[in-house]
Amino acid sequence: MSDLILVIDEGTTSTRAMLFEPAGRCLATRAIELTQHYPEPGRVEHDAAEIWTRTLAVTRAVIDAAGAAERIAAIGITNQRETVVFWDKTTGEPLAPAIVWQDRRTAMRCRDLKAAGHEAMVQAKTGLLLDPYFSGSKIGWAMANWPQLAEAGDRLAIGTVESWLIWKLTAKDDRAGLHITDATNASRTALMAIGSGDWDDGLIDLFGAPRAALPEIVDCAGRFGATTLFGAPIPICGMAGDQQAATIGQSCLKPGETKATFGTGAFILTQAGAIPPVSRHRLLATIAWQLGGKRAYALEGSVFVAGSLIKWLRDSIGLFGTAAETEALARSVADNGGVYLVPALSGLGAPWWQPEARAAISGLSFTNTRAHIVRAALEAMAHQAHDLKTAFAADGVDWATLRIDGGMVANDWMAQDMADMLGIAVERPQFAETTALGAAMLAGIGCGLFSGLDQASAMRGTVETFAPQLADDVREARLAGWARAVAGVVAAASAG
Secondary structure (H helix, E strand, O other), rough: OOOOEEEEOOOOEEEEEEEEEEOEEEEEEEEEOOOOOOOOOOOOEOHHHHHHHHHHHHHHHHHHHHHHHHHHHEEEEEEOOOEEEEOOOOOOEEOOOEOOOOOOOHHHHHEEEHHHHHHHHHHHHOOOOOOOOOOOHHHHHHHHHHHHHHHHHHEEEEEHHHHHHHHHHHHHEEEEEOEEEEHHHHHHOOEEOOOEEEEEEHHHHHHOOOOOHHHHEOOOOOOOOEEOOOOEEEEEEEEEEEEHHHHHHHOOOOOOOOOEEEEOEEEEEEEEEOOOOOOOOOEEEEEEEEEEEEEEEEEEEEOOOOOOHHHHHHHHHOOOOOOOOOHHHHHHHOOOOOEEOOOEEEEEEEOOOOOOOOOOEOOOOOOOOOOHHHHHHHHHHHHHHHHHHHHHHHOOOOEEEEEEEOOHHHHHHHHHHHHHHOEEEEEEEEOHHHHHHHHHHHHHHHHOOOOHHHHHHHHOOOEEOOOOOOHHHHHHHHHHHHHHHHHHHHHHHHHO
């Protein structure tokens, strides 16, 4: 019987495939790291061919674990958002490096557009701000700087990562692949009007994107063709950007329900219902999902550096050998010893939006040890979340509880610190990989295993709750120290 769901979860630092039962149990998982390329300061690239070959390898491995392609009812895909791939429709091969969501090469262009008064229009149409984080300015830069793209003419295809994977999965020797994107990923390009759900000519012209090269925008669940690369045909039935998928995986289905994913970056989404929200405090409006042509929206705060900070401290600085050691190091000292770490390694995201900000460690003295720096790094996660909670509350959407997930939240100390600094209960599901789970839910809807999101949400399973325990005066003192540290980083970026 075909009742298993295969999920392709293509992230920033790794790509993996996971196999789910409809009840939510994960039966198999395979992962391979992706190579990060940093050709110049502020630039981050991936090799799209590597993304494909490594995704293909982990997918084959999980299908082997399932026993046969015939056992797979559907494929769901979730992906790093805003990353842009450029390929040739004839050969199916990349024409240039993929520009990653963390890339800041278009900071000057975004600043110029903002100075020219375009941000209000961009925000009104897209719910986004003028920042190099989003795909539109990346596409414009690529078209102006990589001549092979313009030379490709009608052969040029542009898409975010799920679009690239679907093309490769559905292409055959005698036929091009499907060129589609789901509404959640399209809403992160700054080229889509989120009210109408279609590409916007004014935005396309503003950023210099070739409309003919863009994919068709579709729902997040349905039958989007099939892949025959693994023997029997397997339908592709679900798609969503990673943060929207995690919102679904955390069952944030009612307005006000909020999740925070701590992966490479940290992303907090609050479900906002059927009307696009408007932020006056530099948060983002985005599409949470689109089903049957109807869109649900979310308010989002984006932090660019979270788990990537721990990876950098491990691999580049050598403060510890494994990420798991950070919990013991944080517990080994009574407090942060006056040390604050502002992790602006890729600029500052919401609510600051300072793309040229740089990271800083402040408050160091001879009394500090590496444990204080590691603790300060973990504390920065709760500090950044508190900044976002303040902005959400100012927009009239405060959080009653927070549902957390992602690789970092396996750290019990960090989960408790989050509850302490936010002053609210924090829920952590037993199965923390909710991004993949959300993609599985969508694929299950698309292939008919579930009637809708309410039925699919049973896949989430049980949760653990962390209640706040920190005294108010200790919390306020820490937040005051963080405010001084981040203000220094913002001031330096503004002055520079």
